[in-house]
Structure formats: C-alpha cells, structure tokens
Amino acid sequence: MTDKTPLNAIIANRIAEQGRLTFAAFMEACLYEPGLGYYTSPGRKVGAEGDFYTSISVHAAFGRVIAREIAQMWRCMDSPARFTLVECGAGNGRLACDIMDFLAQREQEMYAGLTLVLVEREPSLETAQREMLAQHDGRVAWLGPEEFYSGRFTFSGCLYSNELIDALPVHRVLMTADGLQEIYVTLRDGELAEEAGPPSTPAIAEYLQRLGIELHPGQQAEINLAAREWLATAARTLENGFILTIDYGFPAAELYAPHRTRGTLLCYHRHQVEENPYIRLGLQDITSHVDFTTLMRRGEAEGLQTVWFGEQYRFLLSAGIVEEIEEIERSAASQEEKLRLRLTLKKLIMPEGGMGDTFRVLIQSRGVEAPRLLCRRGIGG
Ligand SMILES: C[S@@+](CC[C@H](N)C(=O)[O-])C[C@H]1O[C@@H](n2cnc3c(N)ncnc32)[C@H](O)[C@@H]1O
Numbered sequence: 496m497t498d499k500t501p502l503n504a505i506i507a508n509r510i511a512e513q514g515r516l517t518f519a520a521f522m523e524a525c526l527y528e529p530g531l532g533y534y535t536s537p538g539r540k541v542g543a544e545g546d547f548y549t550s551i552s553v554h555a556a557f558g559r560v561i562a563r564e565i566a567q568m569w570r571c572m573d574s575p576a577r578f579t580l581v582e583c584g585a586g587n588g589r590l591a592c593d594i595m596d597f598l599a600q601r602e603q604e605m606y607a608g609l610t611l612v613l614v615e616r617e618p619s620l621e622t623a624q625r626e627m628l629a630q631h632d633g634r635v636a637w638l639g640p641e642e643f644y645s646g647r648f649t650f651s652g653c654l655y656s657n658e659l660i661d662a663l664p665v666h667r668v669l670m671t672a673d674g675l676q677e678i679y680v681t682l683r684d685g686e687l688a689e690e691a692g693p694p695s696t697p698a699i700a701e702y703l704q705r706l707g708i709e710l711h712p713g714q715q716a717e718i719n720l721a722a723r724e725w726l727a728t729a730a731r732t733l734e735n736g737f738i739l740t741i742d743y744g745f746p747a748a749e750l751y752a753p754h755r756t757r758g759t760l761l762c763y764h765r766h767q768v769e770e771n772p773y774i775r776l777g778l779q780d781i782t783s784h785v786d787f788t789t790l791m792r793r794g795e796a797e798g799l800q801t802v803w804f805g806e807q808y809r810f811l812l813s814a815g816i817v818e819e820i821e822e823i824e825r826s827a828a829s830q831e832e833k834l835r836l837r838l839t840l841k842k843l844i845m846p847e848g849g850m851g852d853t854f855r856v857l858i859q860s861r862g863v864e865a866p867r868l869l870c871r872r873g874i875g876g
Pocket of ligand 1: 590657
C-alpha cells in the first residue's frame with residue numbers, strides 16, 4: 496500500500512512484541528509518537544494550508560471575545576492585582592496572542608498583573624509561540640506537561656483550552672450480545688486490523704455505568720478516560736478562578752444516543768474527513784467528540800462548580816462577538832473586507848452546520864461566588 500508511513504513499522508513491531516494494542520495506545524502513537532505523530536512532527540496542521548480549521552484560525556474575533564469573558568472573570572474575582580492565565584494545548588500560540596492583544600489594549604489594569612502560562616505537549620511548538628507572543632515578552636512563561644500535571648503547580652486565574660480534549664487518545668468499545676467489548680488494533684496478514692475482546696480495564700465499564708448509559712447491541716462508542724483524568728488534574732491546579740473548555744462534543748445522553756451507532760471517531764487530512772484511522776498513520780488527525788457530562792461531573796467531584804455550559808454560538812453572542820466584529824468592521828478598508836468579516840461571523844456562530852453548534856463551551860469555577868459572567872446574561876442581554 497502506498498499510504499504506509501514509518502509509523503506502520505513501529506506500530507507493527509509493537510503489536511508483534513506486546514500483542515494487540517488498545518485503540519487508545521494506537522491513537523497515542525498516531526498523534527504523539529516522538530518525531531512521527533501527527534502533533535509531534537513538523538508541518539502545518541491548522542488553517543488553509545493545514546488539515547482542518549479551528550475557531551482560532553477563522554478570525555481573531557474569537558480570541559477577543561474569549562478575552563472579554565476572561566476580563567469579566569477577573570472582575571468577578573474582585574480584580575486581583577495578580578491573575579494567571581493558563582492555556583493547555585496552545586498549538587502555535589495564536590489564541591493566546593489574540594487574548595493577550597485584547598487585554599493589553601482594553602484591560603490595562605488587568606494586563607499589568609497578568610502572567611500567561613503555556614502548557615503544550617509538543618515542546619518544539621515553543622519557538623512558534625515565542626514568535627507569536629513576542630510583544631508580550633516578560634509576561635509569558637512555559638511549563639512542560641510533566642511539571643504542570645505533577646501537582647506542584649497551582650494558580651489563581653483562568654485555565655482555558657480550545658480543541659484539546661478531542662485530541663486525547665480514546666478507547667473504543669462495542670456492545671455485543673455477550674456484553675461490552677473493547678476494540679483492539681492487531682495485525683492480520685501483516686495489515687492493521689480490528690479485533691474485539693474483553694475491556695482492557697474495568698474503568699471502561701465503570702465510565703458508562705457512572706453515566707447510566709447502556710449501549711445498544713451493535714453500537715460502537717469512544718471512552719475518553721484521558722479526558723476525565725485531565726479534568727481532575729487541571730482542577731487540582733486551580734486554587735481560585737475558572738476553567739474554560741471549548742471543544743466539539745455533547746452531553747453524554749446525546750453523545751451515546753442509540754442513533755450514533757458508530758461513535759464519533761473521525762480523521763482529518765487536508766480538509767477532507769476520513770473515517771479510516773488505519774491509513775496515513777501520523778499524517779492525519781484523529782479525533783472524537785467530547786463527553787461534556789463527564790467533564791462536569793468530574794469537576795464537581797473535585798470541588799468545581801459548573802457555571803455555564805452551552806453551544807459556542809450562544810457563548811460568543813452573549814459575550815459580545817457582534818460588538819467585536821462591528822468594531823473591527825469600522826476599521827475595514829473596503830466593502831469587500833466588511834463582507835468578509837460578516838461571513839466570518841457567520842462561520843463562527845451559525846447554529847446549523849457552522850462551528851457554532853457542535854462546538855460547546857464549558858465554564859467551571861472554584862471559590863467564586865455566583866459569578867456574573869457575560870455568557871450568563873444571554874443573547875442580546
Ligand atoms: C487539536 S490541537 C489544538 C491546538 C490549538 N488549541 C487550536 O485550537 O488551534 C491540540 C493540541 O493539544 C496538544 N496536547 C495534547 N495533549 C496535551 C496535554 N495533555 N497537555 C497539553 N497539550 C496537549 C497537542 O500537542 C496539540 O498541539
């Protein structure tokens with residue numbers, strides 16, 4: 496086959512040595528194998544020249560609206576002299592830059608006491624992040640994931656992420672007449688193939704039991720144990736403040752609904768959606784939709800409050816995207832530029848088929864009494 500990459504041999508050897516892999520171990524290799532994984536190899540991933548768009552690559556207005564809400568969080572915490580922003584999975588630093596630019600221009604008192612900490616699993620991205628954030632030199636710090644997730648780092652402020660959770664490796668399951676089975680990756684005649692077997696860990700069945708979800712016979716689904724872990728660890732770093740998570744996904748009842756017979760696993764390559772994760776290993780992105788119910792419940796178990804959860808378009812509209820675009824429009828040089836901005840707005844907030852519907856925003860807090868966030872005032876409020 497022409498689409499084989501160096502990862503094929505590595506994964507095949509691993510299966511030969513250790514036996515079949517869980518899908519999570521396979522996905523981990525495809526995305527994060529040092530130097531060869533989708534996120535750990537050179538090349539443009541996001542934007543027109545990459546494989547997919549994220550809201551960040553669509554327009555700076557997205558980051559500016561998030562910055563408006565973050566400034567409101569700071570006010571809800573009584574405008575502390577020091578405030579730490581943490582971004583997990585910062586990619587090339589574009590979102591952080593849009594947020595910092597807004598705060599530097601519009602929230603000078605907050606900006607004066609602001610530190611931004613970037614946590615990114617792929618260390619080589621630091622160069623791009625440094626370039627992107629050059630104007631904010633002195634306010635930005637880098638923390639390796641080991642240090643961040645070690646339990647030694649704590650902060651007061653806001654931790655945010657965009658499309659991080661959907662990039663965490665998932666286990667895949669299949670409901671059969673004999674009960675819940677896990678889908679493993681094995682070799683058959685030298686080619687990667689799937690095989691079902693008993694779950695690799697009791698945590699998988701417990702995950703579904705906790706949610707009261709019973710899959711239907713024949714139904715496949717993803718179980719993101721790493722997301723649950725991530726939220727717990729992130730929650731423990733937060734002394735006081737907020738966790739803001741943006742990603743595509745659903746509440747559990749919708750994510751695991753009977754009509755979703757094949758789960759939500761998808762691959763992206765050069766803006767084409769691909770269902771087969773066993774081709775172009777390391778060259779295509781592999782993702783799955785996020786189970787927001789588990790994030791909320793895990794957060795609550797760690798002492799967080801769920802402040803707001805809803806569609807991205809609701810969040811953006813109530814936090815001020817229209818004002819933001821109007822402001823940018825005023826400085827637009829031509830009618831064409833104004834029209835382009837309108838289309839951008841549509842892409843970010845269109846409920847049907849745009850990024851505004853499947854994308855959700857979850858805000859959790861610790862130690863902030865009934866925060867009056869912008870998103871809570873509702874659309875047009
Ligand atoms: C889909 S990309 C999103 C990048 C950026 N936030 C955006 O929206 O364009 C996910 C990023 O998260 C990083 N990542 C994955 N697991 C991580 C973890 N546990 N902690 C920090 N970063 C992580 C990946 O290396 C990758 O750069």
